[in-house]
Amino acid sequence: MAVILKADKIVREFKIGDGTTVTALNNVCVDIEEGQLTILRGRSGSGKTTLINILGALDKPTSGEVVFDGKDITKLSEKKRDDLRRYNMAFVFQSVALISSMTAYENVEFGLRLAKIPASEREKRAKEALVQVGLEKRMHHRPGELSGGEQQRVAIARAIAHKPQIVFADEPTAELDTTTALHVVKLFKELVSKQKMTIIMTTHDPSMMDIADKVYTLEDGEIVGE
Numbered sequence: 001m002a003v004i005l006k007a008d009k010i011v012r013e014f015k016i017g018d019g020t021t022v023t024a025l026n027n028v029c030v031d032i033e034e035g036q037l038t039i040l041r042g043r044s045g046s047g048k049t050t051l052i053n054i055l056g057a058l059d060k061p062t063s064g065e066v067v068f069d070g071k072d073i074t075k076l077s078e079k080k081r082d083d084l085r086r087y088n089m090a091f092v093f094q095s096v097a098l099i100s101s102m103t104a105y106e107n108v109e110f111g112l113r114l115a116k117i118p119a120s121e122r123e124k125r126a127k128e129a130l131v132q133v134g135l136e137k138r139m140h141h142r143p144g145e146l147s148g149g150e151q152q153r154v155a156i157a158r159a160i161a162h163k164p165q166i167v168f169a170d171e172p173t174a175e176l177d178t179t180t181a182l183h184v185v186k187l188f189k190e191l192v193s194k195q196k197m198t199i200i201m202t203t204h205d206p207s208m209m210d211i212a213d214k215v216y217t218l219e220d221g222e223i224v225g226e
């Protein structure tokens with residue numbers, strides 16, 4: 001297995017209002033293998049969101065390297081980091097940010113427009129992605145006409161439709177009930193095993209751990225288990 005994304009000795013400090021410094025991540029090293037589902041787990045405040053944001057080029061570390069495809073992406077210009085996020089990566093968040101006036105299909109198709117996929121390919125790709133998440137029968141429903149789990153699956157379809165190299169999901173199951181949450185994680189597992197996708201997700205739910213290929217445990221900003 002090849003390492004597609006690597007974090008090396010990451011430190012992330014935040015300066016807060018009263019002038020003190022919070023160390024959210026301290027000397028964190030992780031290797032994300034291509035074609036695997038990696039889980040970052042840990043209690044609230046342990047640094048999961050900070051780490052996934054740094055891995056996904058949404059934030060920069062105070063020190064340390066993030067190597068993607070052989071390049072240290074912390075040194076790239078904002079424009080290059082923006083391109084990386086738009087074309088090579090995809091994001092799924094805890095609260096599903098779908099456009100409420102658009103159907104499931106339109107939401108996914110709109111995402112493809114943003115990724116500058118040519119019009120001739122958008123319909124095929126959008127439908128394919130919705131089939132992959134098992135929503136072929138709900139394509140023309142608006143978010144308000146879908147369950148919470150179905151809405152999260154639309155968000156996942158939107159994320160995978162442009163065939164990103166890596167999908168980042170920060171607590172994608174936090175707002176779902178246990179059964180629905182398990183379905184979403186199983187879907188991730190299926191995308192990894194059948195479509196060879198690379199997915200990184202954070203969670204504090206212990207029931208998800210056996211599904212992952214690799215689990216990193218964070219405690220107070222440090223990796224304590226792998």
Ligand SMILES: Nc1ncnc2c1ncn2[C@@H]1O[C@H](COP(=O)(O)OP(=O)(O)OP(=O)(O)O)[C@@H](O)[C@H]1O
Nearest residue numbers: 014016022024042043044045046047048049050051
């Ligand atoms: N912008 C910020 N400014 C100051 N401190 C921050 C900032 N973002 C995060 N922190 C601090 O860094 C630590 C890690 O936060 P982070 O959001 O990464 O935790 P988390 O593991 O994702 O928690 P949760 O499970 O609640 O989402 C916390 O102590 C938090 O207070």
Ligand SMILES: [Mg+2]
Nearest residue numbers: 048049050171
């Ligand atoms: Mg978080």
